[in-house]
Amino acid sequence: MPAKHTHKTALQYIGLGLFALSLLVFTGMLALENYRLTEQDLLATMAPNPEAEGAGTPEASSTVSAGSSGGASDAAPESAPTDPRARLIYEVQAPAFREAATELRLTDQTFGSSFSFQDKVTEVFQAARERVDESVDELIANEELPEGVSEWDVRLSDPAYYTEKFAALTAAAEIGPVVDNPWLFFLLTIGLGVLGGILYILPKFGPHPGIKHDHIYHSQVTKGLNLGWRGFFLAATILGILLFGIRYMAGDWFWPAVTTAIGLLILGLVLWVEGSWHKTRVRAADPAGLSAYIGILAGTYLIGFYVLLYWTPAHVTPWITMVEPLKTALFGGTASQWFLYGLLYTLVILVMGVRMITKYRHNKYQLLRTGSVMFFQLAFAFLIPEILGALNKPQQDLKNIWPLDYDFFFGWQLDQFQSAGAVGIFMLVWGIVLIIVGVPLMVHLVGKRWYCSWVCGCGGLAETMGDPWRQLSDKSLRAWKFERWIVHGVLLAAILMTALTLYTYFTGAGSLLGFETWKVQKWYGFLIGAGFAGVVGTGFYPLMGNRVWCRFGCPLAAYLGLVQRFQSRFRITTNGGQCISCGNCSTYCEMGIDVRAYAQKGQDIVRASCVGCGVCAAVCPRGVLRLENSSVDAGYRTVPERVIHVSEEGVSLVD
């Protein structure tokens, strides 16, 4: 029977079924648990007794480091002697929480969902906050505030700043089947998912090696969205993030407003100043027929996953509970959402890396490259930081580079490096050397690919899990214009943010020209580190291709790209006049480069955004493209229409 899909073996259908089942359990388990909080746990988290054994919650960092998906910072607790300030905080806050919890019946009832539990926690927090304010007002009125203690040390601030603590409360309160059987759920979700993936992928070693692109544009998973749907998802996600951002910033709309203004400015620049508005017929990006509905579902699921993980960890505690025993068994300590994320991320890269290997097993460049991203994710992003954490050292991902690793120069991070002895100093020096020597030198020698498609974690995920969607990148000239403004804008923002950070670090001043450093850091972390890199960066794989973050957002890619464009030996060489303009290279360019536009004119290609994945060269049916390094003459060969046939002697190919 004629069919517009690839044939699957029975094993593959079993694999798909197991994967679907694991996804169902993974999603459904969030609703299985109940929540019941003891007063002891409430106080231990919200207002710990400074004299109690092991008390003092660590200064949990709520930053998300883009690209570093490994274990995040679980900073070492500081053992501070009981000082009058901590004493006072405890004496004011603890009764407030105790009374509010009792009065609002937080501690003696069971909640059926994390949502009703969180509502109650927030309610209790607000009530406690009022009580604390009353007590502090009283202390001030009676002039009983001790010397050296500010009222703001004691008062509680906006609940938006307590996300991590609320998540800790939820974790402490969790009861139910997942708490009772974490390993069972681990096996039913992650275990089954990996097994299903492997069963689906292994039979792909069967058919003859070669390009495997049949039915990509027939599939409801991979054929993409029409521009209307794409525009809707883009607008809804951006608006959603900005609105949520106001809440995240505790009602301060200044930075969300600045972001909106910059966004509108870029829109105006591209559409009107650069004239894209008049070119209404841009290159179409619509699939034939309906949009890929499974792709839309997958994108929506991924967006939801990232929103929960980054911003409302209180609602995903069963996932963390489930991986807790693994974390304890392997590395000791307790699991956070970042351990969960790092584990999932690494497993996805490994399993989908095997898929990439089946697909390109005829191509040694792709094999080595895929092996490389699998290795760097497993070793550098996951295992080494976990082991460092177990040894009580900073959990630095040694392949992550500023400005992708945007909190590298944050005060707490610099302090941590300096307090971690020789290892910490090495990390600091290594990180700086990578920025000022490693990046320019390596990009000069081989192009930015050494990082983006061989080492980087974001690139690793894009090249493995994202590979089925690489064709969805927008190749229009308009998209390129947006790309240049946005990606260099993010680079500029990262530089300014870091400059402000270092100013604060070295002068001790908390703000410059009225811009508060911590707020700038917090907003950058929210908007770029989590929103752009995570929610849009990965959530949009099935909607706009697998390199949305790398192409439009990554400040390190922008930096690498500038070096690649102006000072690199790397180029993609076009083989004489052999191009037949078929478009495979452009279609499968994940960075949205219209490779064909160069190849059909015989031009060698030097583009800032090229990550050197080598797929254009792999899919070319005529052997026209090759990724090459040479210090000789990139200029002449990138001149348009290099393959000029007509010369004074007549017509010939360029010699």
Next chain:
Amino acid sequence: MHVAIIGNGIAGITCARWLRKLDDAVRITVISAESDYFFSRTALMYVYMGHQRWEDLMPYEPFFWPKNRIDLRRGYVEGVDFAAKTLQFREGEALPYDKLVLATGSTWNKFGWPGQDLDRVGGLVSAQDLEYLEQITPEIQHAVVVGGGLIGIELAEMLHSRHIPVSLLVRDTSYWRNTLPREESEMVSRHIRSHGIDLRHETELQEIVDDGAGAAGEILTQDGERIRCQYVGLTAGVRPNVDFLRDTGLDIDKGILVDEYLRTSVTDIYAIGDCAQLREPRAGRQAIEAVWYTGRMMGETLAYTLLDRPVAYDPGIWFNSAKFMDIEYQVYGEVPAHGRAGLATLYWEHEDGEKAVRINFEEDGGAVRGFNLMGIRYRQEVCERWIREEANIEDVLQNLGLANFDPEFYAEYEQDIIERFNEQTGSNLKLRRKRGLDAVLRFLNFNTRTPRAISTPDAR
């Protein structure tokens, strides 16, 4: 001046682009009955297989045409009034021109087979051919493809991707044997069969049998064998698409006859691409070469001539390329299917049977004449230079790394090829240059040259 170009394929569009590049004032109209925009005909197969969308076949965004003031007109030209210099459209309109370029391309051959006009019989040349195939695909349980050339194997691969069993009928003893030397031809035949396609050598179509409803239901081979099928692909070559111009006074043989300046027998009318037939082709070349590359070169050449800077058409050193399912193919220079007296050949084949390199050279003197590559990529510019300068086979072999264009980390076989030569001749050559761009660019003198300005073309 108004130049009207009939046909928006690679020849017509290249001509239009170069006209605009060379002259700001000329008015350009490109007429097509087939599609709104220029698309890559060679890539039609990828749409059917789901590798690309139809839009992805278009090399230029829609805004490109108004920006470059190239008027695109959708319509079918029914006749040309040479005296009044006017085109007549089927829709009834007329369009005056000053110079006319015929770039009407090809259509697939029918050789008078009984049943060749039945439903579910077709070739694969135009967008409409593809649309028709897509439309009837649900009815196809088994397909027969007739013709062992480039389109035949593409059509077989396409149908195969939809899980339709295909019988590929080839007249010769192995695939494309009238073009490929025996070893390469047999390699491709093996490869086709390894994909599960029913390849039948020395089998010719006798008749297509009606299924009773006016469509193909079965074919009969010349050996009397019957193959049930619901589709017959006719891919036994193409011929110039010039029927609407016959009996108009224009000199037409198989194609529109043109001189070396691509001028037809009627003043101010020119023909390029697949529809043009050279009155005096260069030595070793065909009068009609229906390939992408020659169409492109003709289009570019003609733009100069149209603007009164006459340039003779010179197709340069022959080159072509293709992909036979998973095996890439490139050819440079002289690679005759059945050899030539005085032409020696060095043939190396990888043990996996899917990679091969053939280098042809003069027995007498050793001048290199041609390269034939299967599953291995070589640089066109390097091979061309060796061929043009009649480099000696021994020099070529020792520097063979210069030609290698395979991706990084791929195994390099130049040493194996040299050893094969040493075995054959008793020489003791060694590879002096491995793969790498630095040496190539120096060899091609790129470092000493300055960029050529586009605004001042060389030809005056």
